[in-house]
Amino acid sequence: xxxxxxxxxxxxxxxxxxxxxxxxxxxxxxxxxxxxxxxxxxxxxxxxxxxxxxxxxxxxxxxxxxxxxxxxxxxxxxxxxxxxxxxxxxxxxxxxxxxxxxxxxxxxxxxxxxxxxxxxxxxxxxxxxxxxxxxxxxxxxxxxxxxxxxxxxxxxxxxxxxxxxxxxxxxxxxxxxxxxxxxxxxxxxxxxxxxxxxxxxxxxxxxxxxxxxxxxxxxxxxxxxxxxxxxxxxxxxxxxxxxxxxxxxxxxxxxxxxxxxxxxx
Amino acid sequence: xxxxxxxxxxxxxxxxxxxxxxxxxxxxxxxxxxxxxxxxxxxxxxxxxxxxxxxxxxxxxxxxxxxxxxxxxxxxxxxxxxxxxxxxxxxxxxxxxxxxxxxxxxxxxxxxxxxxxxxxxxxxxxxxxxxxxxxxxxxxxxxxxxxxxxxxxxxxxxxxxxxxxxxxxxxxxxxxxxxxxxxxxxxxxxxxxxxxxxxxxxxxxxxxxxxxxxxxxxxxxxxxxxxxxxxxxxxxxxxxxxxxxxxxxxxxxxxxxxxxxxxxxxxxxxxxxxxxxxxxxxxx
Amino acid sequence: xxxxxxxxxxxxxxxxxxxxxxxxxxxxxxxxxxxxxxxxxxxxxxxxxxxxxxxxxxxxxxxxxxxxxxxxxxxxxxxxxxxxxxxxxxxxxxxxxxxxxxxxxxxxxxxxxxxxxxxxxxxxxxxxxxxxxxxxxxxxxxxxxxxxxxxxxxxxxxxxxxxxxxxxxxxxxxxxxxxxxxxxxxxxxxxxxxxxxxxxxxxxxxxxxxxxxxxxxxxxxxxxxxxxxxxxxxxxxxxxxxxxxxxxxxxxxxxxxxxxxxxxxxxx
Numbered sequence: 159x160x161x162x163x164x165x166x167x168x169x170x171x172x173x174x175x176x177x178x179x180x181x182x183x184x185x186x187x188x189x190x191x192x193x194x195x196x197x198x199x200x201x202x203x204x205x206x207x208x209x210x211x212x213x214x215x216x217x218x219x220x221x222x223x224x225x226x227x228x229x230x231x232x233x234x235x236x237x238x239x240x241x242x243x244x245x246x247x248x249x250x251x252x253x254x255x256x257x258x259x260x261x262x263x264x265x266x267x268x269x270x271x272x273x274x275x276x277x278x279x280x281x282x283x284x285x286x287x288x289x290x291x292x293x294x295x296x297x298x299x300x301x302x303x304x305x306x307x308x309x310x311x312x313x314x315x316x317x318x319x320x321x322x323x324x325x326x327x328x329x330x331x332x333x334x335x336x337x338x339x340x341x342x343x344x345x346x347x348x349x350x351x352x353x354x355x356x357x358x359x360x361x362x363x364x365x366x367x368x369x370x371x372x373x374x375x376x377x378x379x380x381x382x383x384x385x386x387x388x389x390x391x392x393x394x395x396x397x398x399x400x401x402x403x404x405x406x407x408x409x410x411x412x413x414x415x416x417x418x419x420x421x422x423x
Numbered sequence: 424x425x426x427x428x429x430x431x432x433x434x435x436x437x438x439x440x441x442x443x444x445x446x447x448x449x450x451x452x453x454x455x456x457x458x459x460x461x462x463x464x465x466x467x468x469x470x471x472x473x474x475x476x477x478x479x480x481x482x483x484x485x486x487x488x489x490x491x492x493x494x495x496x497x498x499x500x501x502x503x504x505x506x507x508x509x510x511x512x513x514x515x516x517x518x519x520x521x522x523x524x525x526x527x528x529x530x531x532x533x534x535x536x537x538x539x540x541x542x543x544x545x546x547x548x549x550x551x552x553x554x555x556x557x558x559x560x561x562x563x564x565x566x567x568x569x570x571x572x573x574x575x576x577x578x579x580x581x582x583x584x585x586x587x588x589x590x591x592x593x594x595x596x597x598x599x600x601x602x603x604x605x606x607x608x609x610x611x612x613x614x615x616x617x618x619x620x621x622x623x624x625x626x627x628x629x630x631x632x633x634x635x636x637x638x639x640x641x642x643x644x645x646x647x648x649x650x651x652x653x654x655x656x657x658x659x660x661x662x663x664x665x666x667x668x669x670x671x672x673x674x675x676x677x678x679x680x681x682x683x684x685x686x687x688x689x690x691x692x693x694x695x696x697x698x699x700x701x702x703x704x705x706x707x
Numbered sequence: 708x709x710x711x712x713x714x715x716x717x718x719x720x721x722x723x724x725x726x727x728x729x730x731x732x733x734x735x736x737x738x739x740x741x742x743x744x745x746x747x748x749x750x751x752x753x754x755x756x757x758x759x760x761x762x763x764x765x766x767x768x769x770x771x772x773x774x775x776x777x778x779x780x781x782x783x784x785x786x787x788x789x790x791x792x793x794x795x796x797x798x799x800x801x802x803x804x805x806x807x808x809x810x811x812x813x814x815x816x817x818x819x820x821x822x823x824x825x826x827x828x829x830x831x832x833x834x835x836x837x838x839x840x841x842x843x844x845x846x847x848x849x850x851x852x853x854x855x856x857x858x859x860x861x862x863x864x865x866x867x868x869x870x871x872x873x874x875x876x877x878x879x880x881x882x883x884x885x886x887x888x889x890x891x892x893x894x895x896x897x898x899x900x901x902x903x904x905x906x907x908x909x910x911x912x913x914x915x916x917x918x919x920x921x922x923x924x925x926x927x928x929x930x931x932x933x934x935x936x937x938x939x940x941x942x943x944x945x946x947x948x949x950x951x952x953x954x955x956x957x958x959x960x961x962x963x964x965x966x967x968x969x970x971x972x973x974x975x
Binding site (some may be wrong): 215218220245246248249251252253255257259261262263264272273276277304305306324 | 600604
């Protein structure tokens with residue numbers, strides 16, 4: 159791992175769009191700063207509505223910031239000016255949103271291969287990679303189904319491998335497992351860790367579930383209420399591979415959980 | 424909302440009647456009911472025919488035999504194809520620009536904003552009431568009917584497509600942007616597929632109106648077509664042919680509706696099943 | 708375009724000023740094009756805006772405009788009253804027998820599909836070329852419109868609500884008053900809103916085919932005399948009338964409906 163962090167966020171700030179000319183718009187994010195190292199699985203936890211999605215939108219460059227800077231691999235990214243946005247930063251960023259956002263008019267396989275085909279990178283190696291991803295997530299055999307015919311968990315998995323298929327070095331995840339039931343969620347978390355182990359990408363995982371944040375991440379950042387800023391950072395010492403089902407039994411898990419919970423208030 | 428919902432009303436509302444067992448029994452019953460209804464309608468018609476005289480009402484039998492005659496002689500097909508071609512070409516001429524324009528306007532929102540009141544105004548103009556103007560400008564043959572139909576269909580398809588283009592899911596656009604899509608990719612892969620259901624809805628609504636407009640054009644000035652057939656029949660007190668024309672028109676509209684619905688169902692098979700979709704459209 | 712959408716336009720300050728200016732510019736360009744077209748094609752084919760206005764003025768002064776307008780309006784209003792009342796009432800009656808509704812479903816669909824305008828010659832056959840014909844014609848158009856809307860309202864009633872009220876002991880009349888009427892009311896009002904311009908349009912079309920007075924008659928008569936200015940003048944008057952009625956109705960409506968073109972709100 160070289161010295162330059164994969165992602166650096168410095169004093170990021172974002173306001174709501176003003177309602178009228180005289181009113182001062184409130185801040186969504188203020189003085190947000192953190193680094194993400196290459197290959198790190200970083201989780202961020204904060205209360206709902208704290209601006210977590212906004213933060214990720216800015217990093218992915220689908221939204222612009224009101225102030226502050228973002229660096230990818232040491233390179234400054236222009237985020238303040240809407241016209242200068244480069245969403246996805248030339249396909250170096252993966253973004254897995256809360257809703258699966260599979261294009262409903264495309265079959266499963268068409269959705270998963272869509273980014274690759276768009277980028278003109280759908281060669282044999284990519285085909286093999288897609289095949290492997292489908293196998294690992296138990297989606298083989300469902301390639302020609304439309305999203306509405308698949309279960310929520312399957313759609314979720316499909317949206318994850320859609321991003322993994324084009325192999326971006328850094329992946330942003332916005333409460334990806336929030337909309338599925340508890341059993342599916344645990345299964346998906348296991349799948350995610352397994353997939354992550356294959357390539358050790360840099361992941362920024364945002365959630366409001368403290369247990370999830372601690373279970374999955376190398377490091378947990380705690381966000382405050384709006385206007386959001388980092389209030390604490392915890393390094394997770396639990397060794398990998400992790401047994402998600404029994405993590406809560408480990409020493410120190412409960413204390414960490416409690417500490418984070420108090421910090422979120 | 425399909426009237427089969429009424430079956431639910433029946434089940435819930437008729438608390439006193441015993442529940443029927445089995446779907447087949449119910450379906451058979453509905454079929455019998457409908458056959459009885461049709462028989463009653465025909466009987467009423469026959470009654471009016473006898474009481475008022477065939478010159479005002481013709482009669483079910485007369486109309487039926489006349490229908491067969493017209494079909495066999497090829498005359499009905501001839502007249503119907505005239506009306507249909509006016510409706511079809513007009514729908515194409517009006518529908519295609521109506522479907523494409525909102526996509527162009529999407530990229531130039533200022534232009535869209537400028538022309539917006541004019542489109543709304545044009546939509547509000549009663550095109551059918553301007554039919555003589557079309558005839559004055561385009562002659563008395565097929566052209567004015569095509570123009571009339573086109574003017575009506577254009578606005579219907581334009582506004583429904585605009586609704587579709589505006590309803591584009593911003594999340595899809597964002598995610599596709601992260602994948603590296605440029606403006607053209609977005610239009611092709613997100614906006615267009617998302618708007619197709621709306622385009623279809625526009626055509627589905629426009630279909631009966633195209634036939635209606637073609638008929639109006641023929642009623643005012645024509646020497647061919649179903650409208651002409653009905654009009655000349657009325658002038659000659661040939662009531663049978665009037666009813667033949669009316670029945671044919673109804674059949675045409677029903678068939679077109681079915682075809683468009685079928686095409687829509689196939690093209691949009693990716694859509695989750697809709698609740699309460701109205702398949703019925705009010706004809707002009 | 709909504710204010711919010713306008714605000715969202717890029718370079719919004721210049722855009723905001725540009726839009727109303729642009730609209731005026733387009734309007735002027737339209738009139739200029741009209742005049743230009745008239746000069747090029749000749750007034751016999753396309754009378755210019757000035758000529759048209761002059762003709763309208765002449766008609767207004769002579770009282771012809773008022774007379775014809777009132778006749779057309781009268782036909783539309785009467786037809787609306789009759790057709791509207793019948794069309795609105797029928798769904799309520801039909802509702803009392805769900806079996807009847809299911810039975811008649813395909814017949815109703817077919818009846819909706821038939822272009823009512825094709826009935827005009829039949830009505831002329833039955834009633835002649837007097838006012839009655841136009842009234843019946845308009846009534847038939849409005850009847851189906853109100854029936855369609857009323858039926859949609861009836862079908863949107865939640866049967867569970869009805870069942871709940873019946874279990875509580877409410878009579879059929881109470882159920883009708885409480886649930887049926889309130890659920891159907893917005894549908895009926897929506898139907899009325901689009902029926903009025905349709906009724907006007909229908910009256911005019913009816914007059915095209917057979918009449919001796921009214922705006923539609925005036926237009927058709929002018930056409931047969933090759934009086935292009937008359938045709939265009941009449942068309943302008945009808946257009947202004949219908950658009951005016953539309954605008955007035957929109958204002959009268961207390962609660963504004965979100966503009967949904969893919970709905971029953973269709974003008975022809």
